[in-house]
Amino acid sequence: MKKLSVSELAKLYGYSRQAIYAHINKGNLSKGSDGLIDFSEALRVFGEPQIKASTVNQSQSINSQNLTEVDMLKRQVDMLEKQLNQSLLRENQSIERESFYQEQIEAMQRLLDVPKPNMTTFTDQKSNRDIATDPRLESETNYDGLTTSEQTKDKRIPVPEHVEPEPPKRGFLSRFFLPNG
Template sequence: MKTLTVLELSKLYNINRQTIYNNIKKGILSKNSENKIDLAEAIRVFGEPNKKQDVKESVKVDSPNLAEVLLLRQQIDMLRNQLDDAKDRESFYQNQIETMQRLLEAPKANMTTFTDQEQSQSNAAPAQPEPGPTDTKHDGLATPEQTEKKWIQVPEHVEPEPEKRSFWSRFFRPYD
């Protein structure tokens, strides 16, 4: 018959080695002269060894690989979710851009632009340009050929500011 060491027997039945030694000490289990236990004796005491045990051991050997595979699958799922969210965000922003472009391309009919207002004012009452310094500064909004000489109209009659008075003049002459 086949004989097993205490370590092999503990792995086969998935029990603690101390339990096997305690059974030997109590006389429930016997050893031969080589300090090995007969398989028939182990079956009498512990019953038939589970065949699933061998399968579990192979799974345990593969369990680090299995854990890595599960981790990688979780990461793939997470990345897929992030990709879907990014695609949704991109389509939303693309729609926003298209909406803004449509609004910019089609101004409302009742709105007048700044250049339309200038043209209507120049047709209604032609302004008389007053002599003044020429300013050839280019502001970047229009070409130098398009810029017109614009003058600020100053009212003809401007009242001079009253003379500032000191404290004592206000005190001795309050109504001047």
């Protein structure tokens, strides 16, 4: 059986140590040779130890804390499941969107690859050479004898610029006292 010290027995039954020693001195309670009291002896003298209300309240508060923690963890698990489902849904939508766009790109590429019968492509067009940018064209022009060599060199027609005449400069006081003119 379990053996208890005087202070352990006092705590268990809620007595002071002096009260436990008083029971030992009266002979109601016996100590062993090792100085410890057998628990069966304490049961005979004091009866079953009373469970304090504080220990019951502590165990109930611990249980309620555990329950609130469990509830909180359950809510967190539910929230994480919802977030996971939403992200999976978004991922599926993005995959569908990507495949749709890929189909659109392929359709447009097929349209670009098929040449239209009534349209000319870039390679079919004849190159129109520009006289201003291609110097070879000047030498290819026919000399008709009516124009001079100076006229053939510069085929641009000069256009005079329209420049407004500047108004005459006015002095400091005339700016304020004379009418604008």
